[in-house]
Amino acid sequence: MSKTTTKTIIKSNITGDTCIKISHSSGLTIYVAEMEGFSTTHALFATKYGSINTKFKTCHDDDYCTVPEGIAHFLEHKLFENEDCDVFNLYAKTGANANAYTSFDRTCYLFSCSDHYKESLEILLSFVQNPYFTPESVQKELGIIGQEIQMTNDDPGWIVLFNMLRGLYHNHPVKIDIAGTEESIAQITDTLLYRCYNTFYNLHNMVLSVAGNCKVDEVLEIADKLLKPCEYLSLESVFPDEPMSIVKNEMVEYAAVGTTMFSLGFKCAPKDGFCSTKARTEAYLAIQILANASSELYRSLMDDGLINNVFASEIFNGDGYFTIIFEGESPDPNTVKDRIIEAIYNAKKNGLDKELFDEVLKSTYGEMIIDTNNVGSMANIMLNAHLNGDDSPFDTIKLLSKMTIDDVNRFVCDEIDPQLYSLSIVKNSQNCHAEGDVQQ
Amino acid sequence: MSASYKRSMLSESIGFNAIVDPKFKTNAINVRFILPISKERSAGYALAASLLTTSCQKYPSVTLLNRKMNRLYCGSASVSINKLGNYQVINVSFSALCNCYALENEDILGELLDIAENCLLYPNIEDGGFSKNEYAIKYKDLLDTIEAEINDKRDYTLKKCMGIAYKNEISAFSSYGQKEDVLKLTPQSTYDAYKELLSTSAIEIFLVSPKPEPSVADKFKKIFSAANRENPMTLPSFITPSPLKSKPEEFTEVLPVTQCKMAMAFKTDCDQVYTMMLLNMLYGATPFSLLFSNVREKLSLCYYCLSSYSETKQTLIVDCGVLKSNIETAKAEIIKQLENIANGEFSDELLENTRMSAYNSIKSLGATSSSYVRWYFTNIIRNENRTVESAIAKFKAVTREQIMAAAASLKLDTVYILEASSEEESVNE
Structure with a gap:
């Protein structure tokens, strides 16, 4: 365990932005960006613990512990209730706007405010470090989360995404719903919540990111006062072996939708650390050149009425998964899929358009400068950099400044296999019987 | 600068x-x-x-x-x-x-x-x-x-x-x-x-x-x-309150979904916008509001139950996602919480916390370019030269009695229910 607190100033020569990285003696890494002229403060306190972390052990455990699906999200809900009152009632006294979310690979507690940030930061650091779970409070939460699960079950965007992930991943828990199922959360107990809390809410596994109207010394003073030093636990999350093959090329489901929705995923080999950041940046540029609104592919799909203005693409990666996603609405998702695959083969054969590469590079550079001009975005940039294992929040823009079209072409040739795809489609349920499709 | x-x-x-x-x-x-x-x-x-x-x-x-x-x-x-x-x-x-x-x-x-x-x-x-x-x-x-x-x-x-x-x-x-x-x-x-x-x-x-x-x-x-503008309109008055129906209208639509949704529209003749905004926040627009604390946290009826207020239509809408079997309970609780406010059954602490939340929101002016545009456009449509300080003073001046009167002035006008078809409901209940 680190015994001293160290501060490092990180500056981007490209954007001119600066932030401070603090390795706190408690084990926590803290990022602070003092942003002149901004009246608001945004703070994020996150643990590297999400829905995919269902099997784990620490140096104190003999065996791996396997927990029910959805427990990270359940824990997030329950942490808002401390022994005396609901945490929202504490924030109510400072006026801060507070929230939390659980994703595949993290749980994050946050607030934004324009006054009293120090008091809100004290609330944030205190409640996240003071869990209070009882059998009764666990039971009470089942109803609320059950409603949340039902809500997402009615969200076609959610359905189409998870069906695609189930089509790509045989074993990796990225394919399971973040909130779990009504059956899986019924297995959660207060004892299990404490087990997960004590494993993942260790400050060595967490990060605090504060941006906007704040002072690094003030943040540090609060951190010194409230952070409880943690023993380093050698935490190990394990994931089942995931073969580089897909489960199914196509999944069709019916729901109450007005337009047919699709999500097309290409499974790529996952990477770690800096390689992951580099691959993510290359993949991002590749899909922008291939399919953004400036591309020939986009134009031809639009001209033929195969997509509309909700068409989008993204890179989705984390521990043990890396997927390139194209999604949108289409009367004929299979033809969209064929055209995208054709464009990938074409890029592999002929390389990507250099002029488009230069334009996309300029646009991405501008996008990153714009992002650092927003308090919430800056706090998230610092948080993401840490959770992704980057040395600096400005690693991506630095990478970008050195990126060449050869790097991106190499990624397309070596990392994208057009056959490793899964196409998920959600159609209007009224067409179910008329078309005679088989429901998955 | x-x-x-x-x-x-x-x-x-x-x-x-x-x-x-x-x-x-x-x-x-x-x-x-x-x-x-x-x-x-x-x-x-x-x-x-x-x-x-x-x-x-x-x-x-x-x-x-x-x-x-x-x-x-x-x-x-x-x-x-x-x-x-x-x-x-x-x-x-x-x-x-x-x-x-x-x-x-x-x-x-x-x-x-x-x-x-x-x-x-x-x-x-x-x-x-x-x-x-x-x-x-x-x-x-x-x-x-x-x-x-x-x-x-x-x-x-x-x-x-x-x-x-x-x-x-x-x-x-x-x-x-x-x-x-x-x-x-x-x-x-x-x-x-x-x-x-x-x-x-x-x-x-x-x-x-x-x-x-x-x-x-x-x-x-x-x-x-160069646009050859002929007979352009000048800025209108945007406040056009929606008239209250003689009796509340309820409409149910059945769809193949898992969770029912309900929205309830209440109308008011109260034109005190700061009072109505504070009432809305206290009732259902914050995570410590009465709807959040009671409908969600205490009764576990809904994952979300929120209110929003339309200043131009003088209409407050509550919406939630709820099990079919809980619709009437949720509806009754939503109405009861509004009646409680009208009867003064809310703490001074809740009122002050709600004011803090309003101040926080006002003081975030300038966090983004769009926050400026929203603020000054609202000034134009209200014909009001608000500053951060004057808006805070307006919220500060709202009294408990004004909030009670504003709550009492809200009358139920419309209930819309998106009902899960019975087949889905039986699977999930």
Whole structure:
């Protein structure tokens, strides 16, 4: 365990932005960006613990512990209730706007405010470090989360995404719903919540990111006062072996939708650390050149009425998964899929358009400068950099400044296999019987 | 240097609002066209506006315009359409990085203004109508947007509830038209709608920049001088309270979904906007509100149960996701919490905490360019010269008795229920 607190100033020569990285003696890494002229403060306190972390052990455990699906999200809900009152009632006294979310690979507690940030930061650091779970409070939460699960079950965007992930991943828990199922959360107990809390809410596994109207010394003073030093636990999350093959090329489901929705995923080999950041940046540029609104592919799909203005693409990666996603609405998702695959083969054969590469590079550079001009975005940039294992929040823009079209072409040739795809489609349920499709 | 705001009139019907805040790295321009909502015309205006940022004579396709925007370091040209009372507000926005971030000394702002001029004044026209190719794309987009309304069940529920609550009023119509209105459009009629939009609407222009940019006002004066504006409307009064029905109307729609949704519209004759806003927050718009604390936390009936207030329609809407078997319990609790406020059954602490939340929200003015635009546009439509300090003082002055009276003035007008079909419900209950 680190015994001293160290501060490092990180500056981007490209954007001119600066932030401070603090390795706190408690084990926590803290990022602070003092942003002149901004009246608001945004703070994020996150643990590297999400829905995919269902099997784990620490140096104190003999065996791996396997927990029910959805427990990270359940824990997030329950942490808002401390022994005396609901945490929202504490924030109510400072006026801060507070929230939390659980994703595949993290749980994050946050607030934004324009006054009293120090008091809100004290609330944030205190409640996240003071869990209070009882059998009764666990039971009470089942109803609320059950409603949340039902809500997402009615969200076609959610359905189409998870069906695609189930089509790509045989074993990796990225394919399971973040909130779990009504059956899986019924297995959660207060004892299990404490087990997960004590494993993942260790400050060595967490990060605090504060941006906007704040002072690094003030943040540090609060951190010194409230952070409880943690023993380093050698935490190990394990994931089942995931073969580089897909489960199914196509999944069709019916729901109450007005337009047919699709999500097309290409499974790529996952990477770690800096390689992951580099691959993510290359993949991002590749899909922008291939399919953004400036591309020939986009134009031809639009001209033929195969997509509309909700068409989008993204890179989705984390521990043990890396997927390139194209999604949108289409009367004929299979033809969209064929055209995208054709464009990938074409890029592999002929390389990507250099002029488009230069334009996309300029646009991405501008996008990153714009992002650092927003308090919430800056706090998230610092948080993401840490959770992704980057040395600096400005690693991506630095990478970008050195990126060449050869790097991106190499990624397309070596990392994208057009056959490793899964196409998920959600159609209007009224067409179910008329078309005679088989429901998955 | 601190932020500044200056409003000037480019003509009787065109306001220009310049906000300078040195912390920003972008120049953001927002042009707001304001027109009465009309069943016959709103779809045409919406489609025409969407075509303005898709292409123009200089960049005659979505591809060419987007490529130009990429070369402007993530420049953007976009359109959004809202409804404000009985008016359609069409926001055409252009933004790009400031010149000091250009890697090759480009005049980014100059080029952005050139694009704005081309998009607004020189659309991509052929045979007396919008270019057929670009038209076909945006026409399909608009129809798909209408078809896809049902994809977001919460938003769909709110829209349906408002449709019933504002029945027989102009604001019951969608801000971008109904399917049957869109189907009647052609490239030519949409071009006519564009000309009408340009010549008859009231216009408010906003520029948010890190330093004064007088060339922008000059440019827009030139643009709209060339637009042959004839009989343009001036800014209307946006406050058009919705009349209360003689008895509440309840409408249930059954769909193959897992979770039921419910929206309840309450109407008031209280025109004290700060009181109504504070009441709304105390009742159901914060995570410590009465609806959150009781309907969600205490009774575990809903994952979300929120209220929102429309100042222009003087209507408060509560919406939630709920099991079919709990609908009546949730409905009763939602009404009971409102009655409790009317009876003064809320703590001083809750009222003060709600005020804190309101102050926090007001003081976040300037966090983004768009927060300035929302703030000053609200000032214009309310004809009120608010400052952060004066708005806080208004919230401070609201009394407990005023909140109780405002709650008592809210009467149930409409209940819309999106009901899960029994087959789904039996599986999930």
